[in-house]
Amino acid sequence: MIVVLKKTADEAAIRRVVQHVERLGLKAHVIVGTQRTVVAAIGEKRGDERETLSSLPEVEQVVPILAPYKIASRETRPEPTVVRVRELVVGGGHVGVIAGPCSVESEEQIVEVARAVKAAGARGLRGGAFKPRTSPYSFQGLKEEGLRLLALAREETGLAVVTEVMTPHQVELVARYADVLQIGARNMQNYNLLQAVGESGMAVLLKRGPAATMDEFLLAAEYILDQGNTNVILCERGIRTFETHTRFTLPLATVPYLRERTHLPIIVDPSHGTGIASLVPPMCRAAIAVGSDGLIVEVHPDPSRALSDAAQTIDPETFAETMEACRRIAETLGLTMDEALPVSS
Ligand code: PEP
Numbered sequence: 001m002i003v004v005l006k007k008t009a010d011e012a013a014i015r016r017v018v019q020h021v022e023r024l025g026l027k028a029h030v031i032v033g034t035q036r037t038v039v040a041a042i043g044e045k046r047g048d049e050r051e052t053l054s055s056l057p058e059v060e061q062v063v064p065i066l067a068p069y070k071i072a073s074r075e076t077r078p079e080p081t082v083v084r085v086r087e088l089v090v091g092g093g094h095v096g097v098i099a100g101p102c103s104v105e106s107e108e109q110i111v112e113v114a115r116a117v118k119a120a121g122a123r124g125l126r127g128g129a130f131k132p133r134t135s136p137y138s139f140q141g142l143k144e145e146g147l148r149l150l151a152l153a154r155e156e157t158g159l160a161v162v163t164e165v166m167t168p169h170q171v172e173l174v175a176r177y178a179d180v181l182q183i184g185a186r187n188m189q190n191y192n193l194l195q196a197v198g199e200s201g202m203a204v205l206l207k208r209g210p211a212a213t214m215d216e217f218l219l220a221a222e223y224i225l226d227q228g229n230t231n232v233i234l235c236e237r238g239i240r241t242f243e244t245h246t247r248f249t250l251p252l253a254t255v256p257y258l259r260e261r262t263h264l265p266i267i268v269d270p271s272h273g274t275g276i277a278s279l280v281p282p283m284c285r286a287a288i289a290v291g292s293d294g295l296i297v298e299v300h301p302d303p304s305r306a307l308s309d310a311a312q313t314i315d316p317e318t319f320a321e322t323m324e325a326c327r328r329i330a331e332t333l334g335l336t337m338d339e340a341l342p343v344s345s
Pocket residue numbers: 102128132183184185186207237272
């Protein structure tokens with residue numbers, strides 16, 4: 001249920017309502033909006049909780065949340081959630097871009113690409129240190145050494161580090177180095193992991209599972225939100241279909257569809273979504289055109305030598321041109337995007 005408080009409700013009134021919700025055996029999530037504060041009362045309904053809460057003097061009205069996902073729903077919070085980490089801003093009319101290699105490979109590689117993507121306008125640096133690979137014989141990532149190199153690249157550039165965490169027990173380690181914890185597509189329904197990143201309080205990039213429905217995707221986000229962590233970015237990264245011409249099929253309608261249902265920011269990953277480098281720039285542009293709050297793009301100083309996902313990785317020059325084109329599209333739509341920076345000598 002959404003407990004809508006009266007406009008006059010102050011801190012003490014909010015506290016009283018929260019206590020009341022908790023006394024009813026429900027979990028209370030306070031959502032402070034620009035217009036008014038609401039308390040989402042989540043949990044199993046047993047009796048006449050709605051009537052009880054409606055009768056409180058601080059309460060304007062109590063309405064049921066119809067969507068299966070409660071805190072993620074726009075019904076609970078009509079205003080967009082904006083996730084801000086360092087200079088990376090995603091949502092609320094600002095397009096935030098995360099770019100970098102599929103995997104961290106060496107200091108030279110990650111620092112060079114970090115500088116290049118920052119100059120082109122990215123404000124987040126991606127790079128896998130723990131890699132979920134289809135084959136156990138493929139490169140599995142540099143692990144903690146990779147995290148250390150990401151932190152070094154952040155020191156050099158100020159970019160927010162976005163990197164994947166694969167198990168609940170890795171969360172503490174990865175959180176020590178990262179700014180945003182990435183939940184990979186294969187782990188979208190790893191509920192223990194979702195709860196662990198929720199508890200960490202860190203910003204989370206949640207990728208859609210290749211076979212997940214929209215409700216499953218939002219319910220996965222709900223696991224994180226339910227831990228009191230609202231810094232969640234959703235990412236469409238392509239789904240498995242009968243098509244074989246691309247690695248996955250990238251359904252861009254996900255963006256406007258989710259926009260109608262959730263306040264969480266939604267970004268697109270055209271690298272994994274297509275698996276083909278030449279398709280990445282046009283799909284980046286298309287993602288911005290459908291209103292994506294950002295992009296996550298695989299960029300490598302020399303894509304042909306990338307240790308993972310070489311075929312879908314673009315070079316820094318192509319990335320810079322793509323960003324320029326995206327910026328023009330964003331501007332047309334009244335969205336803002338971070339500027340390219342003058343190249344320092
Ligand atoms: C990645 O971002 O490198 C990755 C493995 O992505 P996904 O989980 O979407 O496959």
